[in-house]
Amino acid sequence: LKEEYSQRNPRSQAMMAMAENWMPGGNTRSVLHFDPFPLVIERGEGAYLHDVDGHVLLDCVGEFSAGLYGHSDPQILGAVSTAMASGIVLGAPNLYEARLAELVCERFPSVDLVRFCNSGTEANVLAAVTARHVTGRSAIVVFDGAYHGGVMTFGGGGNPMNVPFDWIVLPYNDAEQVRKTFAEEGRRIAAAFVEPVLGAAGNIAGQREFLQALRDETEKSGSVLIFDEVKTSRLGSGGVQKQLGITPDLTTLGKYLGGGFPLGAFGGSERIMSRFNPRIAGNLSHAGTFNNNVCSMAAGSMGLSEVFSEEIADAFLEKTETFRQQLDRDLKALSPRFHVSGMGSLISIHLRETAPERAADTTPASLAFRRVLNLTGLLSGVAFTGRGDIFLSLPMTDQDLATIRAAILKTAGEYGALCL
Numbered sequence: 016l017k018e019e020y021s022q023r024n025p026r027s028q029a030m031m032a033m034a035e036n037w038m039p040g041g042n043t044r045s046v047l048h049f050d051p052f053p054l055v056i057e058r059g060e061g062a063y064l065h066d067v068d069g070h071v072l073l074d075c076v077g078e079f080s081a082g083l084y085g086h087s088d089p090q091i092l093g094a095v096s097t098a099m100a101s102g103i104v105l106g107a108p109n110l111y112e113a114r115l116a117e118l119v120c121e122r123f124p125s126v127d128l129v130r131f132c133n134s135g136t137e138a139n140v141l142a143a144v145t146a147r148h149v150t151g152r153s154a155i156v157v158f159d160g161a162y163h164g165g166v167m168t169f170g171g172g173g174n175p176m177n178v179p180f181d182w183i184v185l186p187y188n189d190a191e192q193v194r195k196t197f198a199e200e201g202r203r204i205a206a207a208f209v210e211p212v213l214g215a216a217g218n219i220a221g222q223r224e225f226l227q228a229l230r231d232e233t234e235k236s237g238s239v240l241i242f243d244e245v246k247t248s249r250l251g252s253g254g255v256q257k258q259l260g261i262t263p264d265l266t267t268l269g270k271y272l273g274g275g276f277p278l279g280a281f282g283g284s285e286r287i288m289s290r291f292n293p294r295i296a297g298n299l300s301h302a303g304t305f306n307n308n309v310c311s312m313a314a315g316s317m318g319l320s321e322v323f324s325e326e327i328a329d330a331f332l333e334k335t336e337t338f339r340q341q342l343d344r345d346l347k348a349l350s351p352r353f354h355v356s357g358m359g360s361l362i363s364i365h366l367r368e369t370a371p372e373r374a375a376d377t378t379p380a381s382l383a384f385r386r387v388l389n390l391t392g393l394l395s396g397v398a399f400t401g402r403g404d405i406f407l408s409l410p411m412t413d414q415d416l417a418t419i420r421a422a423i424l425k426t427a428g429e430y431g432a433l434c435l
């Protein structure tokens with residue numbers, strides 16, 4: 016497959032080789048690298064990508080979930096052009112940020128007040144620092160396999176890039192372990208961070224009992240519960256917190272929130288977030304030149320108000336969850352070892368005896384299958400991520416979903432048994 020792929024993509028290969036002269040690995044984002052080389056994309060339109068060798072690819076990379084709105088939504092383009100025509104770097108509160116803040120506060124049950132920043136990573140670091148500040152404690156509970164940003168990564172042992180906080184790493188979906196840890200160490204725990212769907216480790220949905228145990232235990236011990244909904248905020252009109260009726264103390268957001276432009280956000284109860292009010296002496300300072308940049312603010316507020324209104328968000332969750340469950344049934348008809356995990360538009364395929372519950376459940380067979388799917392997809396016109404995530408986006412039609420399903424079933428039929 017790799018040979019066929021190289022032959023089919025000579026310009027991408029040459030451009031990536033050239034780029035290695037100036038950037039280690041030829042690229043500036045580690046996640047985009049896969050063997051033998053990633054494709055260079057010239058442009059995107061709707062749900063499709065056009066690579067430099069002239070191929071058109073149905074885009075299930077979806078910019079790792081930031082591309083929810085697709086590539087050329089006319090309302091987003093209109094909002095950004097209008098904003099840019101009036102100046103880009105105004106160095107003052109602008110016409111858009113309060114509107115975006117209002118939309119975010121309306122939608123996410125835990126968010127009474129919000130602050131913006133430039134990425135999901137930044138939002139999570141700020142949330143961690145805030146929790147340490149308000150509790151006066153240092154330890155932070157996270158879950159094995161979680162990705163909260165380039166400096167908060169908890170898969171496969173220690174990460175030398177991580178911020179040097181006092182991390183307590185627990186297995187995901189293990190309510191008993193959560194109770195035990197809080198019983199023993201609750202008084203030194205500032206916060207618990209959880210992705211309601213464990214993303215990078217294979218889109219594993221958090222069980223209600225587990226998330227509820229976290230809510231109960233953090234409340235009892237006076238720790239701050241932080242939902243990282245950077246990815247999962249797209250799952251319905253108010254993220255997973257609204258679906259489950261479990262309200263964290265702080266929520267972090269990012270990805271699609273800026274309509275494709277860089278943006279992160281963290282918000283929560285007034286009690287916690289008022290610590291950022293500059294009028295109150297001794298409070299936390301939160302600086303950042305681009306925190307309210309007009310492109311992200313304008314695109315973000317157009318996104319939440321029109322492109323991804325609450326009605327559209329709920330309908331999109333329903334449609335994509337139906338797709339995910341049908342794909343699960345179709346694959347199980349080939350082999351009961353296939354499991355289509357995730358929720359709605361965040362999907363991964365696992366190959367194992369039972370459904371995955373935590374990061375350690377991602378088997379070598381699952382990784383092998385995703386690797387093959389990445390290559391067969393790119394050879395047949397569907398772009399999945401290098402590590403096999405499948406992100407669905409708003410402009411995808413029923414026909415596009417049928418194309419994705421057919422590509423997956425064909426690869427499963429041809430290579431599934433080989434991967435086991």
Ligand code: PMP
Pocket residue numbers: 079133134135136137139162163164165210214215243244245246269270279
């Ligand atoms: N949290 C989660 C759950 C994520 O998936 C990501 C990005 N993949 C981040 C945080 C970090 O966001 P960013 O890449 O914008 O820094």
